[in-house]
Amino acid sequence: MDLSLPLRRGVVLILSSPSGAGKTTLTRMLLQDRALDLTLSISVTTRARRSSEVDGIHYRFINERQFAAMRDAGDLLEWAEVHGNFYGTPRGPVEDILAQGRDCLFDIDYQGTRQVREKMGADTVTVFILPPSMKELRARLERRAEDAKEAIERRLENARKEIARWKDYDYVIVNDDLQRSFDDLIAILRAERQRRPRREREIERFVEKLLSE
Numbered sequence: 001m002d003l004s005l006p007l008r009r010g011v012v013l014i015l016s017s018p019s020g021a022g023k024t025t026l027t028r029m030l031l032q033d034r035a036l037d038l039t040l041s042i043s044v045t046t047r048a049r050r051s052s053e054v055d056g057i058h059y060r061f062i063n064e065r066q067f068a069a070m071r072d073a074g075d076l077l078e079w080a081e082v083h084g085n086f087y088g089t090p091r092g093p094v095e096d097i098l099a100q101g102r103d104c105l106f107d108i109d110y111q112g113t114r115q116v117r118e119k120m121g122a123d124t125v126t127v128f129i130l131p132p133s134m135k136e137l138r139a140r141l142e143r144r145a146e147d148a149k150e151a152i153e154r155r156l157e158n159a160r161k162e163i164a165r166w167k168d169y170d171y172v173i174v175n176d177d178l179q180r181s182f183d184d185l186i187a188i189l190r191a192e193r194q195r196r197p198r199r200e201r202e203i204e205r206f207v208e209k210l211l212s213e
């Protein structure tokens with residue numbers, strides 16, 4: 001057995017939703033729970049920074065020329081144009097996290113989800129977050145008050161197309177009660193971490209020792 005390899009395969013946990021359904025809020029809750037030991041994949045984007053966002057923590061904010069250079073150099077694991085801006089996942093940090101057998105959390109759209117699933121296969125676990133109603137989705141975007149009125153309208157127009165992708169996902173959560181949605185996410189993560197193919201090396205080693213008794 002190669003002792004340099006991690007005992008467990010890391011989970012590639014992807015959250016997607018229409019804008020305003022709550023995936024960023026849930027992502028932050030997951031990251032705040034240190035015991036879960038999740039690491040966020042920090043995307044690059046050409047979108048303007050919101051007042052509540054910090055460069056390097058929520059996104060790396062770059063211009064279109066820098067984005068094209070990363071994409072053309074093969075430095076992005078996936079990328080997509082979403083609501084008129086470019087977004088992408090830098091490849092290096094994700095590979096480092098998974099090589100350590102640790103889990104990586106992604107907040108990306110359905111186009112990126114498809115690309116990551118194609119590349120990472122069975123390591124991928126995908127969760128789609130739905131709003132309880134379209135009225136509440138609008139209310140959340142307006143209450144958040146981080147985007148211009150036109151940007152909110154554009155996001156709401158795109159929401160119907162995005163919601164139609166729910167069948168592409170392994171799990172679907174209707175984010176009505178935030179705490180219940182969070183609990184559901186933790187249940188999904190715990191169960192996925194226990195799946196036998198992810199723990200093959202760990203269990204193999206244990207059984208070897210068990211049978212040698």
Ligand SMILES: Nc1ncnc2c1ncn2[C@@H]1O[C@H](COP(=O)(O)OP(=O)(O)OP(=O)(O)O)[C@@H](O)[C@H]1O
Pocket residue numbers: 017018019020021022023024025026140141143144175176177178179
């Ligand atoms: N279950 C919930 N009940 C009430 N408000 C919520 C709930 N979940 C999230 N919110 C609020 O809704 C707003 C939008 O949430 P959030 O920013 O997490 O959405 P998002 O899906 O990440 O959107 P985007 O794709 O635009 O980043 C925030 O103000 C957040 O506090």
Ligand SMILES: Nc1nc2c(ncn2[C@@H]2O[C@H](COP(=O)(O)O)[C@@H](O)[C@H]2O)c(=O)[nH]1
Pocket residue numbers: 015016017018019043044047078079080082083087088089107108109110111112113
């Ligand atoms: N395909 C990708 N989609 C991404 C990435 N980072 C974020 N996103 C998605 O974009 C929209 C809008 O996000 P916002 O922060 O501007 O509200 C949302 O659906 C995100 O999930 C990425 O690297 N790749």
